[in-house]
Structures are given as C-alpha cells and as structure tokens.
Amino acid sequence: MRLTTLPRSRLPPTSSLLARSAFTPIMAPRRKASSVPEGYKEDLSKGKMLRFEDSLPRLPVPSLEETARRYLKSVHALVSETEYQRTKKAVDAFVGEEGKPLQERLLARAADPNCKSWLLDWWNHAAYLGYRDPVIPYVSYFYSYRDDRARRHPAKRAASVATAALEFKRQVDDGSLEPEYMRGQPMAMSTYQYMFNCCRIPGDSVDSPQKFPAADHEHIVVVRNNQFFKVPLTVNGQRLNNSELEQQIARIYEVAQPAPALGVLTVANRDRWADARKKLLAAHPANEQALRDIESSGFLICLDNAAPVTLEERAHQYWHGDGANRWFDKPLQFIVNDNGTAGFMGEHSMMDGSPTHRLNDHLNSLIFNHKIDLSEQPVRSGLPDPRPIAFHLSGEVLEAIDAAAKEHRQQISSHELKVQAYQGYGKGLIKKFKCSPDAYVQMVIQLAYFKMYGKNRPTYESASTRKFQEGRTETIRTVSDESVGFCHAITDPAVPREEAVRLFRAALTAHSKYTAEASDGRGVDRHLFGLKKLLREGEKLPALYEDPAYAYSASWYLSTSQLSSEFFNGYGWSQVIDDGFGIAYMINENSLNFNIVCKRLGAERMSHYLNEAASDLRDMLMPDLVAQPEKAKM
Incomplete structure (x- = not known):
C-alpha cells in the first residue's frame, strides 16, 4: 500500500499518530469485578486487566458491496466527475468479479480459530515494523505536560514522574488494571504487554518487539549527557521510595559525564541502525549486556540539558531534541528538562496512542491530585549509587553515530512546527452548540485548509478499533461531499448564514456516521489493504x-488525530507525505490546541487559518445559541 504519486509517500503511522489513536475512547466508570457487560464473559484467571479478552468480538470483514459504497462516496468529494466515473467503473468490476476471490480468502483468514485478527500481523509489518524510515520524525509522537509548580527542581520532577509511572506499571504487571470501556463495552488490553520492559529491536528489512519479564528486570534507565545509568527499583528486597528515587536521580545529575551520543543511532534509518547495532555488538563482548540493560528496562527517564519555555520550544524538545540523550526504540521515555518542564515520547510500533494517553493522563492525575505520597521520606544510607552502563565503542560505531546525527539534523531542518493554542473557547461551548467536539474540530481543520488552498484534499483521522480482539485503528476519511459543500458555503458571502449552518450540521452528521462505522471495523482502508495482501503471485492486479x-x-494531505488531557499542553508528530501537514489536536474544556508540522509548506500560515476558522465557526453558530430561551433556574 505504498503511495507512489508523491516524493515521500507513507502509510499513515497508526498517532496516530497514529494511524494514531485519534478518537479517544470514552472511559466508562470503573466496573466492579462482578459486573459483566451483556454478551461478554470474564476469565479472572487472566487477571482483571485481561479478563474480557477472549470474549471480545473479532474484527469483522465488511462485504464488498458496503466497502464499495463507502469508498465511492469518499472519492466523489475529491475528484472530478470524469475521474469519478472511471473510478466507479473500476469499483463495479471489483465488486462484480475481480474482488470476489480475494474476499473469499479474507473471510477464510478471519474465520481461522487461530487468527484473532485478520489484520494485525499485516498492519504491524506494513505500517511499523517493516517501515524503514526513521521513527523520528515520521512515526513516534510526544506529549507535553502541564507545569508542576510544586516540583520545579528537575530531580524532584523526574522522581515524581517515575513514582507515578511505577504505580501504573504495578497494575499492568500484576494484571489489576481495570480495562477501558467504550460505550459500556470493554476494549482490548493486549497491547499493554508492550508498554513496560519492552523494546523495538532493529533487524534486516524488518524490526521485532522484544518483551522482557518484569520480575527479572526490576530497573529503569536514566540518561544524562548521553550517559546511561541503570537504577534498580528494589534494594535488599525493599522498593525505593520517592525520596530515594530523587536521590538517585540527583546523583546522576552530579556525576554524569558527556559521552558519545549512542542513542542517536536509534533515530537513524532502520536498516542503518540494524547494521550499526551489529557493529556495536561486535565491538566488545560487554556491549551485549549493556544493550540488554537499556532494552529490558521498565522505561527511560531522559534528563535533558535544555530549558524550553514556549509551547513550540517544548514541542521541539519532546518530539526530537537534538536526537541524542534518548533511546527511541523504547515505548516509554519520560523527558525532564533543567527548568523542571517535562513531557513524554512514545514509540508507536506495538501500541497506539490511547494506552500511553491513559498512562500519561493517569500519572499526572496522581501527581496533581495528590493521590500518591510524594512527601519527604526516609532515605537508606546504604543505597548504592546508580551504575553507569558502560559501552565500548569502535571507530566504526563512532562513524555510525556521526552519520546518524547528521541524518537527523537534515531530517529535522527540513520540517517546521507551529503550535496554535486557541483560547477563544473549547469543548464547553462546542457542546452548547450541540455539536460533537471531534467532528466540530475536524471541520475547523477542513475550513482552515480550504482557506489556505481553495480546495479540500484527502484527510486522515484515526478511529480506535480496540473493541475487537487485538484491535488497533481504522481510517476515518474526513472529506465528504457535505464537508466540501460547507467549506464553499461559509466562505461565500452570498450564502446566508442559516444555509451555512445547515450544511455545517450535515457535514458533522456525515463525519460522525463515518467515525461510528470505522470504529465498528467497517471503514474502507483496512479492508482494501487486506484484500490486496491476498493477491497471489501471477494474479492480475484489479483495476x-x-x-x-x-x-x-x-x-494524506492532512494527517490528523485527537488525544485530549487537561494535564497536557501539547501533543504531536509529523506529516506523512511531503506535500501534507500533520495536525495533532487537543479539545479541552475552554481551549483548543493544534500542533502543526510540515515540510516547509507554511506551518505559521496554517496556524493562522486554524485560528481564523475556529473563530468563524463560533461566529456562525453564536446567533442561534443567543436566540435560545434561557432555561428557568430551579
């Protein structure tokens, strides 16, 4: 499914990023262990977290006819009438004959009792593990945290983040974490196994995830000045408390010496990193254990030699920094700066955004709502200092480090990033307008793009399919005849406001309908991808x-995704084609936040149009809200 019409075409990395988990699941209230949703069975032998996994439905295979209808409707909004008729002819042939044997093969694959998801292995390989471009900027994503005014000192800040993350880790490790729910239905939790004590391992042409037993690897890794330190979480049978973690981290600040930027290898082209890893292992026998110490760690804490202040400075720091002082193959990296600002970097291959969103939202909730003990606690005098992880680097490895650093600088310098922190209103007012907040902001993005280019182009948003076994994401094709009609209407002064409102609400309805269908595993893109995978050697490619x-x-001229938290002040990643934008957005109660990334197409201008579009929609809808009679106060 490589796109070949543009210079650098990519599968949308599922923030979301992926695609990313854009459509944030609705978390139901905590269920009691005895509360079993209708139609589901629980197996408590698997623990609370995984108790519903085996009774989750499997990802469906839509019929050829319904995918054809949905596909044609999405294409109609994007092409000329002549082009559409050509497409319709190809689709009719596909439904009539060409696609039938492929559909039969896909149905057989889906019916295989040993195959929990007909899509998962194919998708993980095509979108992630077989993808060879650098994970930064093209795949991984970041969250920027709200400031913690009680813990400005970086060692205190890092210790609090580690303590809160370890509390979440405890629940994942012992299986006591409550599953997530969407509209009362439990969601797949299987990807949580790739959260802690896990690492992506580079390979020739394809990478692989490696999971390490948590009980045998009770340590985290802290990196400062490119020097890695192994920090045990248990000493003499007793867990380190928050004050002891703070002391360990403070000691690392004192003793860390500048070292070659070994971690920058993890941000190189994946095949080049696989080759460099072999050279690293061959350079000295001790390097194998040093690598294992990093790869098997619970997570990384990166103590950066930086002090970002503005939202854009923070976004740059958490998204890429200077490419060093990281290990980008780790699923979880918590980043703390010298001024106490903090954020998170997520590796995307085995998890979408929703699990790490829950982790990061939860750990910040623990800290800000005083749900964990971060007070001064006794520190044992006999605690050993954190141990540096020593690597022996050959000339070949040092050359690979230099080449990776140069490649990274070139990649980042070709991009631009802007943050539009829109303070005019947020979810509260959008709901008063009786609109779906996500669909509403998608129309803000569509209008902004239309203002900038005078047309609408293909737009990707991700829907979570975690209601199914081993579910990940499906594409929401945002552009519709209705959204195009609305963009034309609101920018035409001859069109009455009331007509623009009518077309706007029709566009919201179309978007919400596609979102619901995609979340039910009935989108277009994954089905067509799966059918194409089943072509056999020598068979003709369908028209x-x-x-x-x-x-x-x-x-995807627009690759978009939403994950929202009152504890974040930023979230983002990259565009997925050279002629496109990556727009991550958050919808908070009284504000909207857009992170805009592109390859020198005009991120600042897009930021301006997003601001303008958000105000235009408010001004269009406000007269109807003002005209509503006030509800009588009881």
Missing part, C-alpha cells in the same frame, strides 16, 4: 488498485 483515485484518496 481498482491501478485507478489513480485509489492512490490519491489515500494520500
């Missing part, structure tokens, strides 16, 4: 896949 509209309609 649908050769039709230019197929590649164009999946060229």
Whole structure:
C-alpha cells in the first residue's frame, strides 16, 4: 500500500499518530469485578486487566458491496466527475468479479480459530515494523505536560514522574488494571504487554518487539549527557521510595559525564541502525549486556540539558531534541528538562496512542491530585549509587553515530512546527452548540485548509478499533461531499448564514456516521489493504488498485488525530507525505490546541487559518445559541 504519486509517500503511522489513536475512547466508570457487560464473559484467571479478552468480538470483514459504497462516496468529494466515473467503473468490476476471490480468502483468514485478527500481523509489518524510515520524525509522537509548580527542581520532577509511572506499571504487571470501556463495552488490553520492559529491536528489512519479564528486570534507565545509568527499583528486597528515587536521580545529575551520543543511532534509518547495532555488538563482548540493560528496562527517564519555555520550544524538545540523550526504540521515555518542564515520547510500533494517553493522563492525575505520597521520606544510607552502563565503542560505531546525527539534523531542518493554542473557547461551548467536539474540530481543520488552498484534499483521522480482539485503528476519511459543500458555503458571502449552518450540521452528521462505522471495523482502508495482501503471485492486479483515485484518496494531505488531557499542553508528530501537514489536536474544556508540522509548506500560515476558522465557526453558530430561551433556574 505504498503511495507512489508523491516524493515521500507513507502509510499513515497508526498517532496516530497514529494511524494514531485519534478518537479517544470514552472511559466508562470503573466496573466492579462482578459486573459483566451483556454478551461478554470474564476469565479472572487472566487477571482483571485481561479478563474480557477472549470474549471480545473479532474484527469483522465488511462485504464488498458496503466497502464499495463507502469508498465511492469518499472519492466523489475529491475528484472530478470524469475521474469519478472511471473510478466507479473500476469499483463495479471489483465488486462484480475481480474482488470476489480475494474476499473469499479474507473471510477464510478471519474465520481461522487461530487468527484473532485478520489484520494485525499485516498492519504491524506494513505500517511499523517493516517501515524503514526513521521513527523520528515520521512515526513516534510526544506529549507535553502541564507545569508542576510544586516540583520545579528537575530531580524532584523526574522522581515524581517515575513514582507515578511505577504505580501504573504495578497494575499492568500484576494484571489489576481495570480495562477501558467504550460505550459500556470493554476494549482490548493486549497491547499493554508492550508498554513496560519492552523494546523495538532493529533487524534486516524488518524490526521485532522484544518483551522482557518484569520480575527479572526490576530497573529503569536514566540518561544524562548521553550517559546511561541503570537504577534498580528494589534494594535488599525493599522498593525505593520517592525520596530515594530523587536521590538517585540527583546523583546522576552530579556525576554524569558527556559521552558519545549512542542513542542517536536509534533515530537513524532502520536498516542503518540494524547494521550499526551489529557493529556495536561486535565491538566488545560487554556491549551485549549493556544493550540488554537499556532494552529490558521498565522505561527511560531522559534528563535533558535544555530549558524550553514556549509551547513550540517544548514541542521541539519532546518530539526530537537534538536526537541524542534518548533511546527511541523504547515505548516509554519520560523527558525532564533543567527548568523542571517535562513531557513524554512514545514509540508507536506495538501500541497506539490511547494506552500511553491513559498512562500519561493517569500519572499526572496522581501527581496533581495528590493521590500518591510524594512527601519527604526516609532515605537508606546504604543505597548504592546508580551504575553507569558502560559501552565500548569502535571507530566504526563512532562513524555510525556521526552519520546518524547528521541524518537527523537534515531530517529535522527540513520540517517546521507551529503550535496554535486557541483560547477563544473549547469543548464547553462546542457542546452548547450541540455539536460533537471531534467532528466540530475536524471541520475547523477542513475550513482552515480550504482557506489556505481553495480546495479540500484527502484527510486522515484515526478511529480506535480496540473493541475487537487485538484491535488497533481504522481510517476515518474526513472529506465528504457535505464537508466540501460547507467549506464553499461559509466562505461565500452570498450564502446566508442559516444555509451555512445547515450544511455545517450535515457535514458533522456525515463525519460522525463515518467515525461510528470505522470504529465498528467497517471503514474502507483496512479492508482494501487486506484484500490486496491476498493477491497471489501471477494474479492480475484489479483495476481498482491501478485507478489513480485509489492512490490519491489515500494520500494524506492532512494527517490528523485527537488525544485530549487537561494535564497536557501539547501533543504531536509529523506529516506523512511531503506535500501534507500533520495536525495533532487537543479539545479541552475552554481551549483548543493544534500542533502543526510540515515540510516547509507554511506551518505559521496554517496556524493562522486554524485560528481564523475556529473563530468563524463560533461566529456562525453564536446567533442561534443567543436566540435560545434561557432555561428557568430551579
């Protein structure tokens, strides 16, 4: 499913990023262990977290006819009438004959009792593990935390983040974490196994995840000045308390010496990193254990030699920094700066955004709502100092480090990033307008793009399919005839406001309908991807896949995703094609936040148009809200 019509075409990395988990699941109130949703069975032998996994439904296979209808509707909004008729002819042939044997093979794969998801292995390989471009900037994503005024000192800040993360880790490790729910239905929790004590391992042409037993690897890794330290979490059978963790981290600040930027290898092209890793292992026998100490750690804490202040400075620091003082193959990296600001970097291959969103939202809730003990506690006098992880670097490895650092600088310098922190209103007012907040902000983005380019182009948003076994994401194709009609109407002074409002609400309805269908595993893109995977050697490629509209309609000029938290002041990643934008957004109660990334297309101008579009929608809808009679106060 490589797109070949543009210079650098990519599968959308699922923030979301992926694609990313854009459509944040609705968390139901905590259920009692005895409360079993209708139609589900619980197996408590698997622990609370995984008790519903085996009774989750499997990802469905839509019929050829319904995918054809949905696909044609999405394409109609993007192409000329002549192009559409050509596409319709190809689709009719696909439904009539060409696609039938592929559909039969896919149904057989889905029916295999040993296959929990017909999609998972294919998707993990195509979108992530087989993807060879650097994970930064193209795949991984960041969260920027709200400031903790009670813990400005970086060692205190890092210790509090570690303590809160370890409390969440305890629940994942012992299986006591309550599952997530969407509209009362339990969601797949299987990807949580790749959260802690896990690492992506580079390989020739394809990477692999490696999971390490938590009980045998009770340590985290802290990195400062590119020097890695192993910090045991248990000493003499007793867990380190928050004050002891703070002392360990403070000691690292004191003793860390500048070292070669070994971690920058993890941000290189994946094949080059696989080659460099072999050279690193060959350089000295001790390097194997040093690598294992990092890869098997619970997570990384990165103590950065930086002091970002503005939202854009923070976004740059958490998204990429200087490419060093990191190990980008780790699923979880918590980043703390010298001025106490903090954030998170997530590796995307085995988890989408929603699990790490829950982790990061939860750990900040523990800290800010005083749900864990971060008071001064006794520190044992006999605690050993954190141990530096010693690497022996050959000339070949040092050359690879220099090449990776140069490659990273070139990658980042070709990008631009802007943050639009819109303070005019947020979710509270959007709900008063009786609109879906996510659909509303998608129309803000569509209008902004239309203002900038005078047309709408293919737009990706991700929907979570974690209601199914081993579920990940499906594409929401945002652009519709309704959204295009609305963008034309609101920018045409001859169109009455009332008509623009009517078209706007029709666009919201179309978007919400597609979102619901995608979340039910009935989108277009994963189904067509799966069918194409089942072509056998020598079989003719169906005309649908050769039709230019197929590649164009999946060229994501806008790659978008939403994850919202009152504890975050930023969230983002990269665009997925060179001619496109990556727009991550948060919808908070009284504000909207957009992180805009592109390859020198005009991020600042897009930021301006997002601000303008958000104000335009408010001004369009406000007269109707003001005209509503006030509710009588009881």
